[in-house]
Amino acid sequence: MARIVSLFKSSPLNDFLIPFRKAQNQWVARYIIIVFALIVRSAVGIGPYSGEATPPMYGDFEAQRHWMEITNHLPISEWYFYDLQYWGLDYPPLTAYHSWLMGKLGSFIDPSWFALNTSRGLETADLKSYLRITALIAELAIYIPAVQMFTRWMGRYYRKVTTIDQTIISAAILYQPVLIIIDHGHFQYNSVMLGLSLLAVVHLLYDNYCLAAILYVLSFSFKQMGLYYAPIFFFYMLSACTWSSDTHSFDLQRLISIGLCVIVTLGVQIAPFLIFGGLGQPQQILIRMFPFDRGLFEDKVANFWCATNIVIKYKKLFTSEQLKAMSLALTLLGILPSSLVIFFNRRKELIAWCLASCSMAFYLFSFQVHEKTILLPWMPIVLLLNEVDPDVISMVCWFCNVALFSMWPLLKRDNLIIQYFVLGVLSNWLMGNLSWIRRFLRMIKLPVKYRDLATPVLPHNWFWSLVIVTSYLAASALHIADAFVQPPRSLPHIWIIGNVVLSFGCFMLFWLWCNYKIFVMCTTPESKLKTN
Template sequence: MRQLRKNKFVSLFRSSPLNDFLVPFRKAQNQWVARYIIIVFALIVRCAVGIGPYSGENTPPMYGDFEAQRHWMEITTHLPIGKWYYFDLQYWGLDYPPLTAFHSWLLGKIGSLIDSSWFALNVSRGLETPDLKSYMRITALFSELALYIPAVILFTRWMGRYYNNASTIDQTIIAAAILYQPALIIIDHGHFQYNSVMLGFSLLALVNLLYDNFCVAAILFTLSISFKQMALYYAPIFFFYLLRICLRSPRTHSVCILRFVSVGCSVIATLFLEFLPFVVFGGIGQIKQCLIRLFPFERGLFEDKVSNFWCATNIFIKYKSIFSTSQLKTIALVFTLIGIAPSCGLICFKPRKELLPWCLASCSMAFYLFSFQVHEKSILLPWMPITLLLNEVDSDVISMVCWFFNAALFSMWPLLKRDGLIIQYAVLGILSNWLMGNLSWIRKALRAIKLPVHYRNLATPVLPHNLFWRVIIVGSYIAAIGLQIVEFVFDPPKSLPHLWIIGNVEISFCSFALFWIWCNYRMFTLAVDDSKLKTE
């Protein structure tokens, strides 16, 4: 595999605390110590977040996502497989794909060996003992350690070798910058979920695409969808890329029927093996029941206030009172198809590996903005490929990506506040920006007013060079900080109890929409610049 870029790598984190911590290992021939350090520190940060509260703590009768995950371990370890998707749907009925069910079964079995009362059928509901909470937190840690963290390191390694010419230590620094982003940390280890499994499978699938392991990539991405159906946000890009590679190889310009059949059979075989136990022990109706549980369209266009197009514009257009659920499904589908068209068309007609993270970011962001039934945590879907853009050797890209990170964290504020994760929200936000050097402007400001601070070069520019984006980013930060100050000082009017949440939605949506537009622009700019796209 030939190298894609010939220019010298320039580290955009060279003056950041993250670089200061890891640069002493630069001369080492093997960087395993540096990787060990960033992984251990990543786990320590996650453990610290896990000490705090979680979704639904001490809030009967439904509790929250923590109880949902525990309850799935309860039903999968005590009920026959044919009843998993039918049991007590008014409580926390299983509504994720088969791989989540098997994951819950495995963790439930292991946990039952430690203390069987944690998952006792019907009598363990709402259980919140310290040992159970510790066990659940540990399962989230090991799930991420097994899949997502290795996937990040593998991706940055490929980018360093074949795209941006980054040295091994610079690859480690970029991987650390990705791993210390707060959105996934605070959702999986604070709020409590297992999103890292889905994201890990998707990222491993992407890595295998980069290495031309097409069947392995297809299997891994199928596993990702089979863990959480939201991974479908990435499906169009994987589909069109594999379709184009199979039907017209960029190298030979010939149709590769064997590859096409192999990829198709890999997907079918994976799905067959996953659903086989349900069909054998519950009949063919299990597949229909599973699909009904996975796509609950009866819930409507949206439930909670989320920073997407429909919720943001609902203050002007009352969609639910104007259109039926069936009509809203069709309208949302049309908008989503229009939104994903640019990225799907580009990756189909120009199937370049360098474009994959950009197209995944654009496509998943369009799903988040326009699709039916989006949740606050769904921002993690576009968040994952956008973190991969930290591998780009372009300060403007890094600045825009950092803006997105902050907007994503801010968009989840209403959810995190409800969970009691206020301290975690603030500390993680400050920590991640400080590590990447985004707070270096403070030192510059102190020097400007003649305070005796140690001189050092600034790290990655906080703002891009373009004046328009500077104004947008500064304006969004002022609006977000102002809203949070107002929210802490004043209660919302009784006639408008959700006013502050709506303000959060509007600021976040405008930021996401503008970032999506910019992402599409840069995606096509990169595609046109053939000097950066030299080979497959």
């Protein structure tokens, strides 16, 4: 059996879990990492949230609460039409049903939390606790099991690693701060959409195509950004029908069954709106889900359009229709390599890589991207921690740190500054990425207890090591400037722009590296990959 544990040698994460190495079943270790993960998320939830005490619109916390309010008091025909100038419902039907259920359960505790119109801006401690608990339960029920199931499959059937190594990798994924600080700090339910997508991936690994299709439809039916993964799911399943491993020919029955699962899953969700609201409901739902009238980008985000807008003023030079066409063309070009690879080279170990490349292309080039959208490429990228390759793990850690840094302006606005720094340090410390401090202390002759340095910290390639170190130094400089240097009046957003440009450059380089790795894997025999 391969041993992943050596890749985290001398790291705190390894030290915490290595006593369970000899256990036949790792259930105790798994429960320990889950309990600790919930404690960390609960601690973050004690802090501020999006829009706290900032009337009249407040923020995402109020948006989620308001959707529970309107779905519990209005007929379904009005859900997507009611008071759109406030926090009108703009997520797909599954989110609406979820809001209805959470509002119904919460109303049993205290009906005033979701009283129509009179509860707007409510920020009581018990309401906050209730909503925070619902976010915890959602992640515990969907995302956390999906992570463990994926890691278990990769460990058993692909890399052939021990159960303790699988547990360590699961912990490394669950303690990454990006999802924690958005769902349990800023406040959203992204873990539901990401967890359903990951469960769909797991069932692709087990060749359960119909169940995978149902779960993936539920994923983007909860949050439309789940469509970032659509090309990979589509071409993987189409490939499974075109070159069936069972019949070695086109499998029409499989294609029909997958298609029916997709249609029925969507139909069941839309049917109540059609029955009680009429034929105009689907159009209104789509208009609310895809607000193209908001423009190329709404806020400063580390993608191609916002970063290059510093030089090229797109909104002045091009019409909205031209920008939509340009964005579509670049996005299609960006997702093409991963889509073609997964169709013509349907290998299960390529799924996470292709999902990472495809969703990263959407983030970089598509229309109307938000800072939080980095969660979409982040999810498949953290799954790459399952690779038995210290260089890959180093690159993934770098990406996760940059992803957290890219959300700094948003998190600062939410007053999540302490949570941002504590989670960033905690995750890197657990992974062993701060072991270089011990080396530095030894160099200056401070009395530090001798201990092996943890790996990995930097990749072996000198170019990527230089890129990573330079980006960390630049990010640190921007943080120091943001804290102590007043920006000039002519450039009031200079530090935010610096964040956008630096993060975009890192994301672009990572996307190119990801596509290179996919090319290498496609040209390497599968048997050799498993033994490396």
